[in-house]
Amino acid sequence: xxxxxxxPSVSGAPGQGVTISCSGSTSNLGAGFDxxxxxxxxGKAPRLLIYGNINRPSGVPDRFSGSKxxxxxxxxxxxxxxxxxxxxxxQSYDRSVNNNWVFGGGTKLTVL
Amino acid sequence: EVQLVESGGxxxxxxxxxxxxxxxxxxxxxxxxxxxxxxxxGKGLEWIACISSSYNVVYYADSVQGRFSISRxxxxxxxxxxxxxxxxxxxxxxxxxxxxxxxxSPDYWGQGTLxxxxx
Numbered sequence: 501x502x503x504x505x506x507x508p509s510v511s512g513a514p515g516q517g518v519t520i521s522c523s524g525s526t527s528n529l530g531a532g533f534d535x536x537x538x539x540x541x542x543g544k545a546p547r548l549l550i551y552g553n554i555n556r557p558s559g560v561p562d563r564f565s566g567s568k569x570x571x572x573x574x575x576x577x578x579x580x581x582x583x584x585x586x587x588x589x590x591q592s593y594d595r596s597v598n599n600n601w602v603f604g605g606g607t608k609l610t611v612l
Numbered sequence: 613e614v615q616l617v618e619s620g621g622x623x624x625x626x627x628x629x630x631x632x633x634x635x636x637x638x639x640x641x642x643x644x645x646x647x648x649x650x651x652x653x654g655k656g657l658e659w660i661a662c663i664s665s666s667y668n669v670v671y672y673a674d675s676v677q678g679r680f681s682i683s684r685x686x687x688x689x690x691x692x693x694x695x696x697x698x699x700x701x702x703x704x705x706x707x708x709x710x711x712x713x714x715x716x717s718p719d720y721w722g723q724g725t726l727x728x729x730x731x
Contacts, residue, residue: 502656534715538657545707545723546657552715589657593713598671601647601659601711 503528504590504604511610517578520607522590523571528602530571533593537566537575540587540606549588550575577609585611614638614720616708621725628698628729634691634708634722642666642686645711648693649721650704658704661693662711676702698729 505523512518522535529535534553538546548557550566553573565576573592577584590604620632632648648661660673661682670682681694691708705724712719 536719545721548718548721551718555716555718557718591657597659597673600662600671601649603657603659606656 502605503594503596503602504592506588506590506604506607508605509608509610511612512577512580513612514580514582516580517576518580518609520575520577520588520590520609522573522575522592522604524573524592525571527596528571528592528594529568529573531595533599535566535568535573536591537564538589538591540589546589580611582611585609614710616710616720616722618706618708618722618725621706621727623728623730624698625731626699626729629694629696630698630727632693632695632706632708632725632727634693636689636691636708639710639720641689645713646682646684646691647709647711648680648682648691649707649709650702651707651724652701652704655704663691695727698727700729703727703729 510518537550539549540546549560549564553568554566563578567574588607593599594602615637617635624630645664649659651657660676662671663682663684679697683692705726707724708722710719
């Protein structure tokens with residue numbers, strides 16, 4: 501059982517947009533902690549997509565955007581491309597583990 | 613360019629020990645908290661340990677408390693994870709990461725090293 505809750509799967513057609521939600525509580529997202537998002541392909545290390553709720557590292561397309569409000573956060577992907585098919589994880593911090601890292605369970609994005 | 617390179621993974625029997633290393637370059641290693649995160653086959657990401665920049669504060673997930681020990685050598689720019697009393701469920705890819713605790717600074721991950729616990 502992950503501390504942060506994500507939908508197990510989402511899907512969308514090429515060119516469409518999708519949103520992946522990340523739900524937390526008052527001990528993590530609601531406590532003001534930032535959320536970060538990772539993209540992971542099979543057999544590969546996670547790649548940072550969004551940090552500090554809304555910031556994109558260099559090299560990440562602006563089709564990826566993040567937001568956070570209260571105890572929830574979202575990753576939006578616009579203009580879906582076949583190469584976006586991957587697992588996506590949200591990560592934050594939680595008071596119950598001495599403000600250390602907690603993750604969502606991951607969301608599998610399928611591009612139809 | 614920031615680089616984190618893990619090593620030391622392999623096959624070990626249940627009850628055995630293994631020590632992982634993570635060599636850091638491209639940033640001021642001694643200024644950063646560091647983590648170990650693992651991912652069991654087909655499963656999600658799990659944070660397991662954190663060490664402060666100056667060695668003196670460490671934290672562990674309940675799943676590894678009392679069995680694993682995180683340490684660092686700032687002079688050698690290297691992070692370690694000593695794993696004892698290994699169990700089947702410790703089988704995973706182990707990643708080292710930076711931990712900036714800053715919304716304005718990204719964190720970095722290594723490529724991971726696979727630990728397989730099996731008889």
